[in-house]
Amino acid sequence: xxxxxxxxxxxxxxxxxxxxxxxxxxxxxxxxxxxxxxxxxxxxxxxxxxxxxxxxxxxxxxxxxxxxxxxxxxxxxxxxxxxxxxxxxxxxx
Amino acid sequence: xxxxxxxxxxxxxxxxxxxxxxxxxxxxxxxxxxxxxxxxxxxxxxxxxxxxxxxxxxxxxxxxxxxxxxxxxxxxxxxxxxxxxxxxxxxxxxxxxxxxxxxxxxxxxxxxxxxxxxxxxxxxxxxxxxxxxxxxxxxxxxxxxxxxxxxxxxxxxxxxxxxxxxxxxxxxxxxxxxxxxxxxxxxxxxxxxxxxxxxxxxxxxxxxxxxxxxxxxxxxxxxxxxxxxxxxxxxxxxxxxxxxxxxxxxxxxxxxxxxxxxxxxxxxxxxxxxxxxxxxxxxxxxxxxxxxxxxxxxxxxxxxxxxxxxxxxxxxxxxxxxxxxxxxxxxxxxxxxxxxxxxxxxxxxxxxxxxxxxxxxxxxxxxxxxxxxxxxxxxxxxxxxxxxxxxxxxxxxxxxxxxxxxxxxxxxxxxxxxxxxxxxxxxxxxxxxxxxxxxxxxxxxxxxxxxxxxxxxxxxxxxxxxxxxxxxxxxxxxxxxxxxxxxxxxxxxxxxxxxxxxxxxxxxxxxxxxxxxxxxxxxxxxxxxxxxxxxxxxxxxxxxxxxxxxxxxxxxxxxxxxxxxxxxxxxxxxxxxxxxxxxxxxxxxxxxxxxxxxxxxxxxxxxxxxxxxxxxxxxxxxxxxxxxxxxxxxxxxxxxxxxxxxxx
Amino acid sequence: xxxxxxxxxxxxxxxxxxxxxxxxxxxxxxxxxxxxxxxxxxxxxxxxxxxxxxxxxxxxxxxxxxxxxxxxxxxxxxxxxxxxxxxxxxxxxxxxxxxxxxxxxxxxxxxxxxxxxxxxxxxxxxxxxxxxxxxxxxxxxxxxxxxxxxxxxxxxxxxxxxxxxxxxxxxxxxxxxxxxxxxxxxxxxxxxxxxxxx
Numbered sequence: 001x002x003x004x005x006x007x008x009x010x011x012x013x014x015x016x017x018x019x020x021x022x023x024x025x026x027x028x029x030x031x032x033x034x035x036x037x038x039x040x041x042x043x044x045x046x047x048x049x050x051x052x053x054x055x056x057x058x059x060x061x062x063x064x065x066x067x068x069x070x071x072x073x074x075x076x077x078x079x080x081x082x083x084x085x086x087x088x089x090x091x092x093x
Numbered sequence: 094x095x096x097x098x099x100x101x102x103x104x105x106x107x108x109x110x111x112x113x114x115x116x117x118x119x120x121x122x123x124x125x126x127x128x129x130x131x132x133x134x135x136x137x138x139x140x141x142x143x144x145x146x147x148x149x150x151x152x153x154x155x156x157x158x159x160x161x162x163x164x165x166x167x168x169x170x171x172x173x174x175x176x177x178x179x180x181x182x183x184x185x186x187x188x189x190x191x192x193x194x195x196x197x198x199x200x201x202x203x204x205x206x207x208x209x210x211x212x213x214x215x216x217x218x219x220x221x222x223x224x225x226x227x228x229x230x231x232x233x234x235x236x237x238x239x240x241x242x243x244x245x246x247x248x249x250x251x252x253x254x255x256x257x258x259x260x261x262x263x264x265x266x267x268x269x270x271x272x273x274x275x276x277x278x279x280x281x282x283x284x285x286x287x288x289x290x291x292x293x294x295x296x297x298x299x300x301x302x303x304x305x306x307x308x309x310x311x312x313x314x315x316x317x318x319x320x321x322x323x324x325x326x327x328x329x330x331x332x333x334x335x336x337x338x339x340x341x342x343x344x345x346x347x348x349x350x351x352x353x354x355x356x357x358x359x360x361x362x363x364x365x366x367x368x369x370x371x372x373x374x375x376x377x378x379x380x381x382x383x384x385x386x387x388x389x390x391x392x393x394x395x396x397x398x399x400x401x402x403x404x405x406x407x408x409x410x411x412x413x414x415x416x417x418x419x420x421x422x423x424x425x426x427x428x429x430x431x432x433x434x435x436x437x438x439x440x441x442x443x444x445x446x447x448x449x450x451x452x453x454x455x456x457x458x459x460x461x462x463x464x465x466x467x468x469x470x471x472x473x474x475x476x477x478x479x480x481x482x483x484x485x486x487x488x489x490x491x492x493x494x495x496x497x498x499x500x501x502x503x504x505x506x507x508x509x510x511x512x513x514x515x516x517x518x519x520x521x522x523x524x525x526x527x528x529x530x531x532x533x534x535x536x537x538x539x540x541x542x543x544x545x546x547x548x549x550x551x552x553x554x555x556x557x558x559x560x561x562x563x564x565x566x567x568x569x570x571x572x573x574x575x576x577x578x579x580x581x582x583x584x585x586x587x588x589x590x591x592x593x594x595x596x597x598x599x600x601x602x603x604x605x606x607x608x609x610x611x612x613x614x615x616x617x618x619x620x621x622x623x624x625x626x627x628x629x630x631x632x633x634x635x636x637x638x639x640x641x642x643x644x645x646x647x648x649x650x651x652x653x654x655x656x657x658x659x660x661x662x663x664x665x666x667x668x669x670x671x672x673x674x675x676x677x678x679x680x681x682x683x684x685x686x687x688x689x690x691x692x693x694x695x696x697x698x699x700x701x702x703x704x705x706x707x708x709x710x711x712x713x714x715x716x717x718x719x720x721x722x723x724x725x726x727x728x729x730x731x732x733x734x735x736x737x738x739x740x741x
Numbered sequence: 742x743x744x745x746x747x748x749x750x751x752x753x754x755x756x757x758x759x760x761x762x763x764x765x766x767x768x769x770x771x772x773x774x775x776x777x778x779x780x781x782x783x784x785x786x787x788x789x790x791x792x793x794x795x796x797x798x799x800x801x802x803x804x805x806x807x808x809x810x811x812x813x814x815x816x817x818x819x820x821x822x823x824x825x826x827x828x829x830x831x832x833x834x835x836x837x838x839x840x841x842x843x844x845x846x847x848x849x850x851x852x853x854x855x856x857x858x859x860x861x862x863x864x865x866x867x868x869x870x871x872x873x874x875x876x877x878x879x880x881x882x883x884x885x886x887x888x889x890x891x892x893x894x895x896x897x898x899x900x901x902x903x904x905x906x907x908x909x910x911x912x913x914x915x916x917x918x919x920x921x922x923x924x925x926x927x928x929x930x931x932x933x934x935x936x937x938x939x
Contacts, residue, residue: 013816027938036939040931048924055819056920067765074769077330077417078776085780092430226759299763333774350872358788358869716894
């Protein structure tokens, strides 16, 4: 029975729950916009990283170079698209 | 009868009525011909259900050439209308419809399938593989493209053509200002086709990463494969943006959402932003495989290794990332501040640098080489100065402050045709000529080919150089006429003459095909150009399984090494080859997508829902399907090889 | 078909490896799909026209339930894949079924959430903000819905055909999809809901 609940997955789950609870602080506590955004960004990206490496086994095979490159590329272009859009359409309009 | 009124064209003309008749007659002729010659079975078995990358490539090619004709007719009509001031050949509405369909057809339904044709035909052969990673998905990619193209192409005779430009900006593209279904066609047909493109991106990347012949490391891949790999990476990350943009546009038009509306918080300019986040990478999707073709052709016909392999690769990797950093240069004048414009100006000018590196590498490849001017090489030689000219006008446009003068004038029109025609179109024609023997087992005629290249170049210069001047003089784009007092008349007439010369050039391509089918010798070798890469190490035309024995490679010029240095490519005995089965599912599923698209365009909700269920039914079937392909026996391989005169 | 017994079943044939890599690339595309929705959301979320703002309609309780359900389902499917690698077919199916039920629960809450919004005057046609909010949540929800059907088909296939290289491959790829949907939810949870309720 115990073999069905490997430590890595259980700890990953627990850590994700913890990160979620920390993120909730921005709702339950008073804080500046900057502080709140920082907490959200940090917890979200860490939790995404946990999903990627622990649950999705991204680094497990001979293709891990391609997989990680793919994810980083996607991430960079996603961020460029989001921030470039905000810059052109909202902040500098 | 009222139900059928929605399919009427809101702004008909004699030409449109004539087209309706022509389309109807053509469809009847095709059905009659297939029936009379009893070719339905052949069509279904060999083409409609194929999953063979070579066949799929040929279908993309035929589609691209047909669409080239359609887009070209649009172009001739525009040039004719503008050839004289206050001309009455086309009224404003028709002119708008024609420049819209010209743009969409040429970019989405001509250039894209042309590069997909080249990729499909060449990549598996160039890397020494038997097919792509996902042959069934490949077929679906083609048929989705085809159905998207068919849907778009009937717009002008059923319901009305889109008329808001190939960029379809809101609020013009919204329901209030574009009341016909034309813009629905735009949103939905391109969406369907785009899904196919995304699938190709995934397919080709996986193929190139995982299915290369033993010994072919990434840095030993031929340059066409490298350039296509990078282009497909761009496809994977750019097309989803278009998917969302088109979906949001569709929802605004069909479901009353407020993304790009003028009130209730909508932001019309957001459409332009999202469109170009896709749109700029799109032009690099088009040009990189073109550059790849040039790399192959130039090194083959200079009898020299491509100069600067590493910098060629590095420049394309840089271009792939930077192509996502420049998009706002398409709307410098839209109202954002100087900070934004400055940033995008700098990134835009910077992206010219890696492109310049490539031009120098091609020149250095030719330097001290043994140049043979074949048709493909002629296109490449013409490309270099013509494209460079277009590129430098791009740097002019990149300066945002200066762009306030050039934006949306004919100067801009001249620039982008100046990079696309010598850049993409010439490359595709060079590729077509170069790979024709690989596809069909005979050569296209050299003399006609060279006449075509010269006519297209001279026609291109006459058509587009005047536009730089009239643009600087103030002639706006997308304007159906101009008054005599502007003085734009004489140069526009020159453009028209240039367009006619180009048209003659394109007709010559058709003639070349006919002439070569009729007269060209079928007795050619596997390697008629004395080339350097693996695709020339198998027969012309290529057998179903590509290579009887999979090759082993030692350098980036695998065939050249085999010919000149005695490296043995094919070691070992024949073994049974496992190939995927044909399937009718991609074709039929795409027809359902056509019906879905058509239903949404005309707001026919019941057929739309039924079609969606149909799509999911096919996906469900695919999930449960167990198809183990078929085997080609050793005996059959031996027979085929002997027949093709390549017996071991 | 050559099976490499030194690798987990889902990677054990050439086609299996291609399928998994191909699906990762697809997820790269999906990152961009959702990134575009987010870019649009961040641009339009203040543009509420005559309609409500996020702070006015978001409620923490259903959002917490949705988050907990989806996160747990991501955990259970991870356990399912682990069971699969141990060859424990029954356990794997059980974990997969629990995953799908949790996903169904998530959807139930989300449907209830949408109904509430519409009742409160925040429909998809109300304003730019509501349009993009419901489209983003709806796109994610549609992906979950598709996943429920796909997951069900896989459970049926594993039950009928057992753990073969093909069924293992499909199960693993489905798990990648399911985990990805949780990753997207993390960002929805953080940057749409929590940020909107700060």
